[in-house]
Amino acid sequence: xxxxxxxEERAIEMLDDLRLEAxxxxxxxxxxxxxxxxxxxxxxxxxPVIERVCRRRGEARGxxxxxxxxxxxxxAARMLLRLxxxxxxxxxxxxxxxxxxxxxxxxxxxxxxxxxxxxxxxxVRLIKGLDEAIxxxxxxxxxxxxx
Amino acid sequence: xxxxEDAFERAFQQALDDLRxxxxxxxxxxxxxxxxxxxxxxxxxxxxVFLARGPGESSSGGTESEGYKRALAIVxxxxxxxxxxxxxxxxxxxxxxxxGIEPDAVVAxxxxxxxxxxxxxxxxxxxxxxxxxxxxxxxxxxSRRLLNSLAAVFEADAGDVLAAARPAKEGPSLRSVPAMGxxxxxxxxxxxxxxxxxxxxxxxxxxxxxxxxxxx
Numbered sequence: 001x002x003x004x005x006x007x008e009e010r011a012i013e014m015l016d017d018l019r020l021e022a023x024x025x026x027x028x029x030x031x032x033x034x035x036x037x038x039x040x041x042x043x044x045x046x047x048p049v050i051e052r053v054c055r056r057r058g059e060a061r062g063x064x065x066x067x068x069x070x071x072x073x074x075x076a077a078r079m080l081l082r083l084x085x086x087x088x089x090x091x092x093x094x095x096x097x098x099x100x101x102x103x104x105x106x107x108x109x110x111x112x113x114x115x116x117x118x119x120x121x122x123x124v125r126l127i128k129g130l131d132e133a134i135x136x137x138x139x140x141x142x143x144x145x146x147x
Numbered sequence: 148x149x150x151x152e153d154a155f156e157r158a159f160q161q162a163l164d165d166l167r168x169x170x171x172x173x174x175x176x177x178x179x180x181x182x183x184x185x186x187x188x189x190x191x192x193x194x195x196v197f198l199a200r201g202p203g204e205s206s207s208g209g210t211e212s213e214g215y216k217r218a219l220a221i222v223x224x225x226x227x228x229x230x231x232x233x234x235x236x237x238x239x240x241x242x243x244x245x246x247g248i249e250p251d252a253v254v255a256x257x258x259x260x261x262x263x264x265x266x267x268x269x270x271x272x273x274x275x276x277x278x279x280x281x282x283x284x285x286x287x288x289x290s291r292r293l294l295n296s297l298a299a300v301f302e303a304d305a306g307d308v309l310a311a312a313r314p315a316k317e318g319p320s321l322r323s324v325p326a327m328g329x330x331x332x333x334x335x336x337x338x339x340x341x342x343x344x345x346x347x348x349x350x351x352x353x354x355x356x357x358x359x360x361x362x363x
Binding site: 018031033036039040043044047048049050051052053054055056057060068069070071072073074075076077078080081082084085086090091093094095097098101103106109 | 192197
């Protein structure tokens with residue numbers, strides 16, 4: 001990462017999210033020497049959000065530890081992609097949370113499918129007098145071998 | 148998705164949307180939107196998102212976890228490899244690894260997208276994709292349709308991919324020259340033996356995609 005005035009670096013670190021985003025949008029267009037440091041500072045704020053959203057949401061969705069970590073890495077890369085855009089972006093924590101949620105929610109190859117339950121209970125009817133009819137031989141019970 | 152999960156999704160999304168607009172409400176107002184049993188989880192997630200603001204980091208742990216370290220390592224690696232194709236090479240590699248996609252699978256999808264069926268064309272695709280991922284190409288010479296196709300392969304926004312390919316000012320100045328398809332100037336038509344050595348049209352297409360500029 002390129003280095004510049006440490007006082008200016010400190011000043012960037014002290015900016016709140018809104019101002020930092022404004023500086024990003026300004027520096028990204030001209031590839032200002034500060035851009036990389038601004039990007040790094042934004043990522044330092046976004047990564048903890050990514051980590052937590054991926055962990056909590058991933059656990060809730062039944063992902064394993066390795067899958068959660070992969071989603072975290074994926075989200076970190078995608079956050080960087082978004083921060084490359086010249087258009088203004090949402091505040092970093094909202095952006096990070098949005099990207100992280102999308103990375104957890106994607107289709108996972110080995111994710112177990114939820115059990116498919118029967119949509120409705122079987123229809124049964126009570127036939128009055130059936131027991132009596134069987135007794136007197138008027139009807140016969142089902143025989144799996146012959147029917 | 149059950150009604151409860153649906154409500155949870157809607158509440159979380161609503162919170163993110165409000166936050167994006169700078170109009171976030173107290174956490175309680177989002178919690179009211181979900182069934183009681185889902186409130187602890189939603190409140191935890193919203194707290195994580197809402198607390199991470201301003202300079203310095205939120206105090207609620209997590210920064211020592213393996214996931215945090217791996218995500219930060221990705222950021223460092225991508226920024227460290229920023230060059231003539233911007234951060235695109237690093238992000239492509241990171242997303243590919245995170246999603247368990249082999250380079251061959253990327254090449255196969257590009258080949259299908261651009262209808263490259265011959266062996267030479269596929270080899271050219273593989274060679275150029277490798278060069279792209281290792282930062283050996285110029286971002287400004289990548290065609291828009293290639294970037295769109297890559298965005299589809301990685302389920303990313305095409306605008307994000309396009310922006311990521313913008314070259315860094317301080318990157319090494321490489322010259323990107325297509326290996327094939329250069330103009331022959333005023334030379335006479337090629338003889339039969341020369342014609343036999345003409346580049347494969349699919350290879351030419353691939354070279355244009357990777358070296359021909361945005362409109363190629």
